[in-house]
Amino acid sequence: GQNIDQPTEMTATEGAIVQINCTYQTSGFNGLFWYQQHAGEAPTFLSYNVLDGLEEKGRFSSFLSRSKGYSYLLLKELQMKDSASYLCAVKRGSTLGRLYFGRGTQLTVWP
Amino acid sequence: GAVVSQHPSWVICKSGTSVKIECRSLDFQATTMFWYRQFPKQSLMLMATSNEGSKATYEQGVEKDKFLINHASLTLSTLTVTSAHPEDSSFYICSARTAGESEQYFGPGTRLTVT
Secondary structure, eight states: OEEEEOOSEEEEETTOOEEEEEEEEESSEEEEEEEEEOTTSOOEEEEEEOSSEEEEETTEEEEEETTTTEEEEEEOSOOGGGOEEEEEEEEEOSSSOEEEEOOOEEEEEEO | OOOEEEEOSEEEEOTTOOEEEEEEESSSOOSEEEEEEEOTTSOOEEEEEEETTSOOEEOTTOOTTTEEEEEEETTEEEEEEOSOOGGGOEEEEEEEEOTTOOOOEEOOOEEEEEO
16 A cells, blocks of 8 residues: 655745655655645646656656655745645556556645 | 646446546546546545556456546547446546556546436
8 A cells, every 4th residue: 555644734824935855655656746736626747757856847746756755846936726635645666657646735835 | 838638527327337437638648547426515536547449447345347548549548437326326427548658638527316
């Protein structure tokens, strides 16, 4: 099985920086994804880490430490539209590439 | 590119009936498609994985005979919820990926309500 843990809720103000953590325990680890999901909509891809280190893409960065089973998503210069649920997902296996999601972190950005 | 559609976007059906949900990859060939279910304020739960032309692989606890999956072509997979019950009411989301790529592309989801 797999245990994927992330905080349930976070709040921040516009212009701030927020870090959303994700820890996991799984067999057959083959990468970690971060997705953004607005209520009632499908998830949209944010980042993918398969090797240790930091991946930066605009206002979003994601970090992975495989030895610690730990990742974080860093959001800079927060905007109101960033209010959403952020899902950490672990990929298992290379053939089928199944994704297993955490419960999601509901981020609320205040003006 | 990499657009996945689902049909219908929402459906209401009576208890005991069956409902079919379609998932299509519009501009790429989806060698693998995935079906997820999401209950309110919860995360996505993987139900099954299907490869084109072969039987689906179901996750533990998901009833094969209740959730029938057909991946008949490289652009279409269907999920049929048979003998639906109110507890099957949920948001069903499919995703698709092509061979050699890690990223999955998600459809917009189908909200099923069973009365």
